[in-house]
Amino acid sequence: MQVVTGEEMRLIDRYAMDELGMKEEILMENAGRAVAEEVEKLYAPSQDDKKVAILIGKGNNGGDGFVIARTLIEKGCDVNVWLLPDAKELKGAARYHKELYEQSGHTWAYWSQKDKVDGHKNDDIVIDAMLGTGISGELREPYRRASAVLENGSAQVVAVDIPSGVPSGEEAVPQSAVKAEVTITLQTPKCSAYLYPAKNHYGKVVIVDIGIPKKAQAAVEESKQIWQEEDVSRTLPEKSPSSHKGSRGKGLIIGGSTSMPGAPSMAISACLYSGAGLLTAALPESILTSVSVNNPEVMLLPLPEKKGYIAPEIISTDFTFDSYDAVAAGPGLGRYQGTKAVVKKLLQGVKAPLVLDADALYYVPELEQEIKERQVPLILTPHPGEMARIAGVSVHEVNKNRFSLSRAFAVQHGCYLVLKGPSTIVTTPNGDQFINTTGNEALARGGTGDILTGMILGLLLQKGDVSSSISNAVYLHGAAADLAVKHEFHSYSMVSTNLIRFLPLAFRSIVSSL
Known part of the structure; x- marks a missing residue:
């Protein structure tokens, strides 16, 4: 609409x-x-x-x-x-x-x-x-x-x-x-x-x-356009009875630190619930066990670390991204000296759709050349504070000019931009915008953005249209929050991991109408 x-x-x-x-x-x-x-x-x-x-x-x-x-x-x-x-x-x-x-x-x-x-x-x-x-x-x-x-x-x-x-x-x-x-x-x-x-x-x-x-x-x-339930039903890829784990996409999540092991864990769970066939998590070695306990389905790739963060030495290793259909980075990554080097390697080395969230966005203003040189989809998912930093404006300006600022940034940088908040706006590189109307105040807490990142990655792996995959993830993310508040929780007494439990119900509400 x-x-x-x-x-x-x-x-x-x-x-x-x-x-x-x-x-x-x-x-x-x-x-x-x-x-x-x-x-x-x-x-x-x-x-x-x-x-x-x-x-x-x-x-x-x-x-x-x-x-x-x-x-x-x-x-x-x-x-x-x-x-x-x-x-x-x-x-x-x-x-x-x-x-x-x-x-x-x-x-x-x-x-x-x-x-x-x-x-x-x-x-x-x-x-x-x-x-x-x-x-x-x-x-x-x-x-x-x-x-x-x-x-x-x-x-x-x-x-x-x-x-x-x-x-x-x-x-x-x-x-x-x-x-x-x-x-x-x-x-x-x-x-x-x-x-x-x-x-x-x-x-x-x-x-x-x-x-x-x-x-x-x-x-x-x-x-x-408002992205509605019928749009999700129309664009969500159908699954063939003959499909297998390889046909459902192979994804990679990069992030985590000793102070934030839960962020990649939530992103991993959300990605798996959103249809990923095979998922690998590249994390600091010290948090592998805690993450794997909550996500036994994920494959783990230990990365060199320094003081609890992914070490910048990743840029000099033989680590490649060629076997992945889509990559997401940022949840729990942390802001430290090596973050910029890690994000730069991702921008240059990932030849598939790349999602940058949370701390992976911090150095975006210093990596504009690498962003402009990318030939494959780049998806940035800032909240208003992160948008203010990457756009060089105040948070007040972001909230005041959500439509125009999103469009200008996405077109200028040739990226997909997901400006989170009430009525999240998805903007494509050519300036088309899709407005989400699902969700409630229960999403205003730490961790829900990590869940959205995982969902975007999971739906990108289904190899549908990039814009539709992103908008579908945003819609279903909000729909899960609406279902959680409707059926079990009050928005006051709900944590982010509760949201993950309602992803299957959110997907079922759409798939049942197909």
Whole structure:
């Protein structure tokens, strides 16, 4: 499912109207009816005698509001319509639907005439159809006051397309923006629905189809898509009854240190649970026993070590990577003098997909030439702090510009970038982006990133499309956390290894639908 900024949505609308010949009035009718039907599904106001108030602005959102009002009234709902601007300010399709609403025998009043002290205390549902994606900065009156009244009231706030005042992209969210319990988004969700703090204003996001053809949506050059369950089902490689361990991929994980033996252990388990046929772990010799106890299926390759870390002497050994279908490095590796040499050898010597995570990312800024010279896929999996270091910006800038920063870095360095966090974004070397919506706060703990690294490696070994393999791993990683919290754990009382137990169930939920 496509995700857009406000400007991109306007481009889609213009293409639908100017190139395909769709009438704006019809699009607005479709939008308003779709929202009204969703309100009826969510709250059943016509059946439960709930009072509905609709706050209407002067733009297209206001026109949608008049269609919503007319549709709900004709369904038997108790609806009051409040217009915030002067009626003369409504133009085009919005004016057309206001007049159609009036000619249908329905009335409205100016919001300025409403008792603002009492707010909407007698309303059960307030529909925010005030402002759309075309505004920026703090709300002005009377919208600012209306937003404050809604925040202090007890009615359920339902926003049309986007809460009034919330930007559609990566811009700052004004304090005066509306906070909704539900946002009914038209046709395509907006980028800000997957960014904090804007996400806090959306509440539950429901997406409704308003009939815009896919050809119009293709007019947007930058591709941003939500990666959904059907995408995983469509792209997860099927296993033949005649398959064997060799056909399921041969992988290598490099990492570990005496202070962090658990990190590679979790990555190994996750990789094995994600389909790897044969897996080797290259680790400091001193931690081999502790890792093998938890993962008897893995083959072990002892590496020279120095003070508990993999020694830089690895670069002068006969160690090669030619027999592996994919390699991952970083979990528990540590930041020390030899890390840079190890990562450099990997970048130069691995001629298969290479995943770099955790401490393997630390020296990425100093190895840009080696990164640019790679001819095979490189996958970087930073959290915001690691992204800040490798991009040379602050963590604040990373969180503020997750889409644009990810795309710029991935395109510039020719790599796949997995920017972790709420709504993890996978970006390909050509700038395509895939947004994940699975997962919960249980993932905010040490070790879950190591598990994701193992899962990415395990799915890369299945030799499917690289981008799909990465996105599938991210989706299933979050799905496992959702299942863990749903069936057994509270997000407070869960550790990372608990997540691994739910990987089989996450895979089964997908495979059973194939």
